[in-house]
Amino acid sequence: MTDTNATISEITTLVAEDMTHYETVKEDHTLGNTFHETGRRLGLIKEVLGYFQTQQPTDTAQAPTSADTLLRDCHNDAILSKNLFKQVSQVSPTRLQLYKDFLTANGGHNLVENLVLNLMQNICCLAKYYGVDEEMLKGLRVAINELKGMKSSDPNMQNEAVHSYFNSGSGPQFNASTLSTQNISTGSGTNFTGSNFHGTFIFGKV
Incomplete structure (x- = not known):
């Protein structure tokens, strides 16, 4: 059995x-709300x-392999999360880019919330191996459910553009939020966009 303490x-x-x-x-809001909600749960995990450290392992003889596996997984996720927070805490080029770089190097599934959720779970x-009662885990279980309900902290989703247009003049305004074709009608009548007519077609009243 691993030296659990x-x-x-x-x-x-x-x-x-x-x-x-x-x-x-x-205070870096570019990282997104889920990143920060995850970071704010770290104190609860430490608590x-x-x-755990005040308890003596109680049930390890019955399933030592399972306990060892859990400890190893906790340790691995703790190391990865430490590396993530350490890398993102740097200032160059941007913290959001540093988060992207971490995921590129360590796997896109290693989002901050995934690492911390795995650790909490x-x-x-x-x-049960430490004789820790359920009451002590209540806050942790609430945090798990809250994080599971949040959207991904994937940095590629944090800087999606929100297009907003305002015209302070009296004339028409033409906006294109993408590189797609812009079709403009400024007069009266019908505009047939991208239409092809094969054969005779009559415009007007019948």
Whole structure:
């Protein structure tokens, strides 16, 4: 069996580093709401892990392999999340671009909310090996459900353009938000856009 107390201590240290790095970026709104909601849950994780450290593992003899796997997964996600928050906490070129770079290097599925969600869920699964009662996990379970209900923090979705147009004059205004063809009618009558007529076609009243 893994030295569980040592591993929990290591995971707690990594989460504490996450919190330090997140403090640097907490005002950067380009990262999106889900990124920040995830970062704000780190303190809750650290609090629960601190409670784990006061307990002695109780049920490890019955399923040591399962406990080892959970600890290893927690540790791996804690390392990845630490690397993510550390990289994004830098200032060049932009933090959103640094987030994109992290995902390119580590896999697009390693979004910040996925890493932190996996960590929280595995901590909940580990609770039975530490004699941690469900009451202590209540806040963590609420946070899990809240994060699951949020939209992706995928940085490619954070800078989608919102097109807004305002005409302060009295004449017509022509706007094109994409590179598609713009068709303009300024007079009366019908405009047939992209139409082809084959054979005789009569305009006007019958």
